[in-house]
Amino acid sequence: MRKYVASRTADTVSWQNSTLLxxxxxxxxxxxxxxxxxxxxDGVDSGEIQVHxxxxxxxxxxxxxxxxEFHVLVLPVLVGSGKRLFGAGTVPAGLKLLEHRxxxxxxxxxxVRAGGRGRVRGHGPGDRQLVSG
Structure with missing residues (x-):
């Protein structure tokens, strides 16, 4: 499997089949x-690109x-702090549920599949709703 590495600090990568972007x-x-x-x-489909x-x-x-598309695993745990996947500054987007297990x-x-840009409308203090469009 080919690997592409995005890094702000690395100048080279030594992993097999790896390319530094x-x-x-x-x-x-x-x-x-x-x-x-x-x-x-060659433009031939060789599979998906994944980010881990x-x-x-x-x-x-x-x-x-x-x-x-996103594949998101949700565990019923409240952490209280940490890095958010969809944090402040995330561009609003519509998502379509393809499967859940x-x-x-x-x-x-x-x-879920990304369904295009959305817009957020406020309904009250701190309330937001995503609307596809």
Whole structure:
């Protein structure tokens, strides 16, 4: 499996089958998506591009409308603090539920497709509703 690494600090990567993305990460990912993700320039679909464990990178990709689908695992735990996947500054977007599953009555898997830009309307102090459009 080919790996692409987005890093603000690394100059090289030593993992097998890995390429360091340089320059504007949004443009690099856009080019990968246009090439179907395999980097060989043939335009043949070789599968999906996945992002694991990077809230900053996913925020950049959301901002540039480069996320097609999310697979989100939800655990019934209140942490109270920490980094949010959809934090302040996230561009509002409509999402369509494609699939949901529950594992061992604890973890829920939500598979959603990005449905385009949305807008947020206030209904009262602190209340917001996402409206597709």
């Amino acid at each position: 340089t320059g504007d990460v949004a443009e690099a990912v856009r080019a990968l998506k246009q090439d179907s993700g395999d980097g060989d320039g 464990g990077s809230g900053d990178l996913i925020q950049t990709l959301i901002e540039h409308d480069l996320v097609d 529950e594992f061992r009555q604890r973890c829920r898997h939500q598979h």
